[in-house]
Amino acid sequence: MASSTAAPWAKLPHDVLDVVIDRLVSSPPRRGFLSSAWSRIKQLCGFSVDFEEVRRDRHWASADRARFRAVCRSWRLAMHQHVSASRRQIPWIVMADGSFFTPSDANCASAPRLPTLPSNTTCIASSDEWLALDFTDAKKMHSYSLHNPFTGATVPLPELDAVVGDASKLFMIRKVLLRSTPSDIIAVMTNNWNHPLILIRPGKGVWLPEPQSAPFIYIVDIAFLGDQLYGITEAEDLVYLGIDFDGDGIPTIASIEHLIRHPRGYYHCGAWCYDHDNCESGISKGKVTNIDEDHIEVPSKEDIEERILDELGEKTGDGMILEGTTCWLGDEVPHEAKTLITLNRHLV
Incomplete structure (x- = not known):
């Protein structure tokens, strides 16, 4: 039974x-x-x-x-x-130098380089099966393209070349997203406060926000959900960026909607606010030095180099947008040093 x-x-x-x-x-x-x-x-x-x-x-x-x-x-x-x-x-993991491996590979130290990539090329981002490439010539000029390592296809991005121009060593492209295909909208995030968000439609044109304008300078990550583009700020505010096309087929941000708003001072960072005169910007600035009349400290080599970089950033706008990372020291543990806590924000 x-x-x-x-x-x-x-x-x-x-x-x-x-x-x-x-x-x-x-x-x-x-x-x-x-x-x-x-x-x-x-x-x-x-x-x-x-x-x-x-x-x-x-x-x-x-x-x-x-x-x-x-x-x-x-x-x-x-x-x-x-x-x-x-x-x-x-999943594949592709490094900046073009070497690649999968999580199951036993030894990643000798990972091969993608054979279809040209020399002097840096992988700066990826979107689906497309890699965003930065090619640097002998004159240190940059040109950008999309490359598919599976098919070998390469799509130049002259619209992005024209915007970036002769970038300084502080300039960085942080993200490149394809809405669907390389012939559709391509969204690019940079650390330059004059063009923090760039919308490209290859062969049609490019859209840029007004220099140093909110909310774009506060956005630390973006993501497409279907055809819709969203952004998140360091204050963890969620922003909807409505995309439309003008008469020439160039993509534009036609509307902005603040879907989630946190109070000022949330997570000790500057939130996006509408009072631009009194609003914390969240943009990095040069250090302020207090001068003691009885003692004038001679700046060190590191201080001079930092000041030069600050001046370069102010001049070019490169490196003037933070990465959405907040650091602070945790509570002190008896007989131990304080713990450095780092919070990185990403929109998934």
Whole structure:
């Protein structure tokens, strides 16, 4: 007689089934477009493949997966969902120098460089399968482009070249986002208070906010949700940036809506406010030095270099927008030094 206390295998929760699937002999092999690109790049980089070992692993993994699916309908559905998720989630980590690896790589110290990248190129951002590249020529002039390492396609961004121009060493592009494809809207964040947010539509034109204008100088991160663009400030205010097109097809910020507003002084940082004359800007400024009439301190080499950088930032606008990072010292622990706490804000 069958026991009435038998384990209800068909009712096991999906997170438990995921753990069981992960403990099978081998995870499902990579397939599809990303798998083809991965194999192609491995060939270009000179990796050797033991095809007999691959065949053997796939045989045992396939047998285990078949047995798992045969248990019941809910297990078969769990396997299907797990394999689908595994196919979608194959992250690559690409460094600034163009070297790349995946989280499963055992040794990242000798990661190969993407073979399709030209020399003198720095990877500054990514959006989906596109990399944003900064190419520096012999005259230290910068030109920007989008590059797809899977297809080898490259899309120049002359509109961004024209805006950035001869950037100083303080200039930084912090984020590049594609709304859909390289022919659609491209949103760029910089650390320059004259053009903190740049909207580009390749072949059509570029949009810039008024120099040093709110809320753009307070935004520390942006994200597309569908076709809509949102930003978050260091004060953790959420801003909706309504995008429209003018008669020439150039993207513009047609409306701004403050969706979440925090009080002034929230997290010890300057919030976006409407009283520009009395508003804390959150923009970095040069240090103020108090002069003692009886003792004049000779500035050190570091102080002079910092002053030069401050003057360069004031002149060019580069490096004048903070990164959305707040640091403070935590409560003192007996017999121990204070802990430095750092808070980084990102919109996901």
